[in-house]
Amino acid sequence: xxxxxxxxxxxxxxxxxxxxxxxxxxxxxxxxxxxxxxxxxxxxxxxxxxxxxxxxxxxxxxxxxxxxxxxxxxxxxxxxxxxxxxxxxxxxxxxxxxxxxxxxxxxxxxxxxxxxxxxxxxxxxxxxxxxxxxxxxxxxxxxxxxxxxxxxxxxxxxx
Numbered sequence: 001x002x003x004x005x006x007x008x009x010x011x012x013x014x015x016x017x018x019x020x021x022x023x024x025x026x027x028x029x030x031x032x033x034x035x036x037x038x039x040x041x042x043x044x045x046x047x048x049x050x051x052x053x054x055x056x057x058x059x060x061x062x063x064x065x066x067x068x069x070x071x072x073x074x075x076x077x078x079x080x081x082x083x084x085x086x087x088x089x090x091x092x093x094x095x096x097x098x099x100x101x102x103x104x105x106x107x108x109x110x111x112x113x114x115x116x117x118x119x120x121x122x123x124x125x126x127x128x129x130x131x132x133x134x135x136x137x138x139x140x141x142x143x144x145x146x147x148x149x150x151x152x153x154x155x156x157x158x159x
Contacts, residue, residue, distance in 0.1 A: 052153050062147035065137050072133050073126065086123035089113050 055063050055071045081091045092109045100106050116124045116132040140148050140156045148156075 048154055048157050049150070052150055062149050063153065064147055065134065068137055068148070069130060069133055072129060076124065076129055077126075086125045088123045090122075 057067045079087050079091050079095050116128050118128045
């Protein structure tokens with residue numbers, strides 16, 4: 001099932017790196033605010049804090065697995081250009097090429113697909129995204145309390 005939003009599409013960079021896979025791709029996010037693809041002049045810590053706050057839907061100061069999964073699905077399936085419920089490497093790469101033509105950074109999506117495309121068919125469906133996301137969440141949750149704190153988030157992002 002695709003989850004869509006009326007907000008401007010997220011750049012795959014932040015989506016893959018921060019929300020999706022913690023896979024290590026360095027990507028940025030755009031939204032309806034004044035933040036540009038490079039973070040609008042903010043330093044890396046500010047961008048990480050802003051991303052954390054976007055994912056922390058209940059604003060309780062930590063990210064639950066449910067919040068992460070909701071955000072991850074919303075972000076990834078925005079890229080499903082043909083609305084088939086699967087995001088292909090070609091769809092991601094096409095989006096990244098478009099972002100790059102608008103001044104965004106070039107990003108290789110290979111690590112994301114290596115992490116999430118469990119059946120190696122070149123596409124990620126909701127099940128693969130959920131399964132891979134749960135594993136990555138557990139890695140990030142270093143104190144195993146079922147929540148990612150801002151400190152765990154920043155450590156994960158290389159602060």
